[in-house]
Each structure stands twice: as structure tokens, then as C-alpha cells.
Amino acid sequence: MARLILSECCVLTPLRMRGRGGGAIALPAPPHIAAGSRLPAPAAIHREWALRVSAPTRLTSAVEEEDNRIRSHGGEEEAVSPLAANGAAAEAAASDAFDPGAAPPFGLAEIRAAIPKHCWVKDPWRSMSYVLRDVVVVLGLAAAAARIDSWLVWPLYWAAQGTMFWALFVLGHDCGHGSFSSNPKLNSVVGHILHSSILVPYNGWRISHRTHHQNHGHVEKDESWHPLPKRLYNNLDNMTKKLRFTMPFPMLAFPLYLFSRSPGKTGSHFNPSSDLFQPNEKKDVITSTASWLAMVGILAGLTFAMGPLQVLKLYAVPYVLFVMWLDFVTYLHHHGHEDKLPWYRGKEWSYLRGGLTTLDRDYGWINNIHHDIGTHVIHHLFPQIPHYHLVEAVISHPSFLLF
Known part of the structure; x- marks a missing residue:
């Protein structure tokens, strides 16, 4: 995470893609496939391609492989006959013939067709129940912490409330995708309330996040x-290098991103004239910026009424932890660490290929708190699916079990 640099001349062509440990990865059969039976041919193709692309892979350069081979023989190259070398090369090619630049052997429509129809249904009442649940928890935590007012309790409150702020963000994120409900006005009202409450400009971020989904990878x-x-x-x-690429500063990058975007890009999520937005989106950006300023005004009023220390304890520290959650999770969903994911440019890129290079992450019991956002690959392919159907959409077909 500290150094995300790609040479302009490197398009992954001199690199070989390998599974973790360099060997094949054995996976359990889906629960609805009988033991010992074979997957249908299309499903097997989907599983193999998903394994190679959406699972983290190690990028090993040809030079590094040659150095490793020489070291394994005591620093001296082993003499190999041309015939043996050709045979070994053919065997390696047969066992590791995956080409990350090749198009997937299946299309987006095939994946869509495998998802049960009810997974696409958006239930506004169910969505609102999650909003109600999270808001009640947020207010309850704040009331309890303020009443107890003990330094033994505050750290626990900060961790819990920062996580709940992150949960509110995910629900607002669903509003931005239109997966919260089929009513654009409801999505906009709820999204503005949720995101403004945690100092996120709803429309400004919604539009830039749409750009991310349309161009990931x-x-x-x-x-x-x-x-x-x-x-x-x-x-x-x-x-800029220090703040953007040296830990722990990237864990606090989100507010900087809202004001000035990522290195190499210009514009602000608050400025309706930013090149992030189309001319017809200016009113939306003005609305979300005004809502953000209204929340800043509310916080200023609370600071005057309650004192800065109380607002710091009740709101500011949880906000910082929410930012850390956001940066941490979004990085994990779009990058490996020691094991890397492919990035594309030009004609090699496609929406499907980009979506398949995201990652699912399991956060254990927190999955339910932050609305299964770790089920990320299928979300990237089909952001219209409500969060409460994501897991079912994944396990509905063997092709998704690798995601």
C-alpha cells in the first residue's frame, strides 16, 4: 500500500501470473453439488477463470525467476539440452497457460442470468429497517457514553461508534447506487441524511464513485x-508522497480525497464546476455541498452548546475511526498486498474484467454490521443488487464461489 507505482512501459506482459504458492488450489465443492460429481462445463470454466483473476496472484518477473533458478543450483546455471528445455517449456505452458490479457470465456449476461430474480428486488421497507437499526444504535451509543462519561468507556465507544459511522456510509453508498430502493427521491433524501451526518457530500461522492465502478481495473x-x-x-x-503513500497516512486519506481527489487528478467533490461532473450535475453537487455545510453548522452549534471536548469525544474521534474503516476496506477490496491483482489499460480493459479484479473479504461478525460490503466482486459487477441479497447472489451459482 505504501508504494503503488506502475511503470508506464509495463502492461503486465513480461510477468507471469501464478496462484498462491505457485501450485493448484483445491476448493471444496458447492454445498448443492454432490460429492464426487463434476461441475457443469460452463461452471467449471467460470470457476477456473474466477480463480485466476479475482483471487490474489503473485506477479513474478522473468528476471526474478531466472535468479531464483540459478540460486537453487548453488549459483551456477544447470546445463540443459535444447530438447529437454523445449519439453519443459511446453509442459509449463500447458499447466500455466492462463493469459491475463485474454477476454473471459463467459459474458456478463451469463452471470446475470444465473442470479435468482428475487435478488434484484429492492424492498424499501427492508432497506429503511436497516437505517432505523443503525440510527438507533448510533444514538444509543452516544447517549450511553455521554451519561457514563468515563475514560474507561470512551475508547470502547469510539471503536463501536466509528464502526457504526462506517455502517451508515455503506447504506448511503447503496442509495447512491440505487440499490436502496427503486424510488430516486427516497434514495436521494436518505442518502443525503446519512452521508451528510458523517461529513460526506452525497452527490459529489456518488458521481465519482460511479466513475470508479465504470472504470475499475x-x-x-x-x-x-x-x-x-x-x-x-x-x-x-x-x-504529497508522504501523505498519500506512507503508512499510516493513507488510512486517513478520504477527507483529502474529497477536497482534491487522488494524485494525478484534479477537482473537488464540493465544487460544482469540477471536471468530476457534467454540466447537468451542478445542481446535484450544490445540494450535497449545502447539506455538508449544514452538518458543519450543526457541529459548530453543538460545540458552542456542549463544549469542544464533548464534541471531540462524541463525534470527532469516531469520525476519524470511520475514515480509517473506509480507507482500509476500500483498499482491501481493490488490491492484494504481497499478492497482486492485474491492472489493465487500452483495449485489454473491459467492465467485466475490471469487476473481476476486485476482491471479496470476510470480516467475520462485522459482515452483518457493515451490510455485507465484503461481498464485493458481485457488487462491482451488479451494483443494483441490494446488500441483503449479495451473499445469496454469490452462492446461487457455482461460478461465483471463487469470488
Whole structure:
């Protein structure tokens, strides 16, 4: 995470894609497939391609492989006959013939067709029940912490409330995608309330997030957390490098991103004239910026009424933890660490290929709190699916079990 740089001349072509540990990965059969039986041919193709693309892979350069081979023989190259070398190369090609630049052997329509129809249904009452649940928890935590007012309790409150702020963000995120309900006005009202309450400009972020979904996996066009061309990285000032690419500062990057976007991009989520937005979106941006300013005004009033220390304890510290949650989770969903995911440019990129290079992450018991946002691959492919149907949409077909 500290150094996300991609050389301008490197398009993954000199690299070989391998599964973790370099070997095959055995996976259990889906629960609805009998033991010992074979998957249908299309499902097997989906599983193999999903394994190679959506699972983290290690990128090993040809030079690194050659160095490893020489070291394994005591620093001396082993003499190999041309015939043996050709045979070994053919065997390796047969066992590791995956081409990350090749188009998937299936289409988006095939995946869509495998998802049960009811998974696409948006129930506004059910969506609102999650909003009510989260708001009640947020207010209850704040009331309890303020009443107890003990330094033994405050750290526990900060961790819990910061996580709940993140849960509110995810629900507002669903409003932005239109997966909250089929009513655009309801989505907008709820989205503005939820996001403004945690100092996120709803429409400004919604539009830039749409750009991210439409271009994920594209080196130049993705909106955030994308590798930088080496030339661009070298031209950044030292302060920007420090804040954007050196831990722990990237864990606090979201507010900076809202005001100035990512390195190499210009514009602000608050400015209706920013190149982030189309001319017909200016009114939407003005509305969300005004809502954000209204929340700032509310916080200023609370500071005057309750004192700055109380607002710091009740709101500011949880807000910082929410930002850390957001940066942490969004990074994990779009990058490996030691194991990397492919990035594309030009004609190699497609919406399907970009969506398949996101990652699912299991957060244990927190999955339910932050509305299954860890089920991320199917969300990237079909952001219209409500969060409460994501898990079912994944397990509904063997092709998704790798995601």
C-alpha cells in the first residue's frame, strides 16, 4: 500500500501470473453439488477463470525467476539440452497457460442470468429497517457514553461508534447506487441524511464513485487507489508522497480525497464546476455541498452548546475511526498486498474484467454490521443488487464461489 507505482512501459506482459504458492488450489465443492460429481462445463470454466483473476496472484518477473533458478543450483546455471528445455517449456505452458490479457470465456449476461430474480428486488421497507437499526444504535451509543462519561468507556465507544459511522456510509453508498430502493427521491433524501451526518457530500461522492465502478481495473481511468505511472509519481512533491503513500497516512486519506481527489487528478467533490461532473450535475453537487455545510453548522452549534471536548469525544474521534474503516476496506477490496491483482489499460480493459479484479473479504461478525460490503466482486459487477441479497447472489451459482 505504501508504494503503488506502475511503470508506464509495463502492461503486465513480461510477468507471469501464478496462484498462491505457485501450485493448484483445491476448493471444496458447492454445498448443492454432490460429492464426487463434476461441475457443469460452463461452471467449471467460470470457476477456473474466477480463480485466476479475482483471487490474489503473485506477479513474478522473468528476471526474478531466472535468479531464483540459478540460486537453487548453488549459483551456477544447470546445463540443459535444447530438447529437454523445449519439453519443459511446453509442459509449463500447458499447466500455466492462463493469459491475463485474454477476454473471459463467459459474458456478463451469463452471470446475470444465473442470479435468482428475487435478488434484484429492492424492498424499501427492508432497506429503511436497516437505517432505523443503525440510527438507533448510533444514538444509543452516544447517549450511553455521554451519561457514563468515563475514560474507561470512551475508547470502547469510539471503536463501536466509528464502526457504526462506517455502517451508515455503506447504506448511503447503496442509495447512491440505487440499490436502496427503486424510488430516486427516497434514495436521494436518505442518502443525503446519512452521508451528510458523517461529513460526506452525497452527490459529489456518488458521481465519482460511479466513475470508479465504470472504470475499475483501468490504470488511467479508475478514480482512486489505482497505480501511478512512474513519471507522475516522481513529479509529486515530498509532502504529497508522504501523505498519500506512507503508512499510516493513507488510512486517513478520504477527507483529502474529497477536497482534491487522488494524485494525478484534479477537482473537488464540493465544487460544482469540477471536471468530476457534467454540466447537468451542478445542481446535484450544490445540494450535497449545502447539506455538508449544514452538518458543519450543526457541529459548530453543538460545540458552542456542549463544549469542544464533548464534541471531540462524541463525534470527532469516531469520525476519524470511520475514515480509517473506509480507507482500509476500500483498499482491501481493490488490491492484494504481497499478492497482486492485474491492472489493465487500452483495449485489454473491459467492465467485466475490471469487476473481476476486485476482491471479496470476510470480516467475520462485522459482515452483518457493515451490510455485507465484503461481498464485493458481485457488487462491482451488479451494483443494483441490494446488500441483503449479495451473499445469496454469490452462492446461487457455482461460478461465483471463487469470488
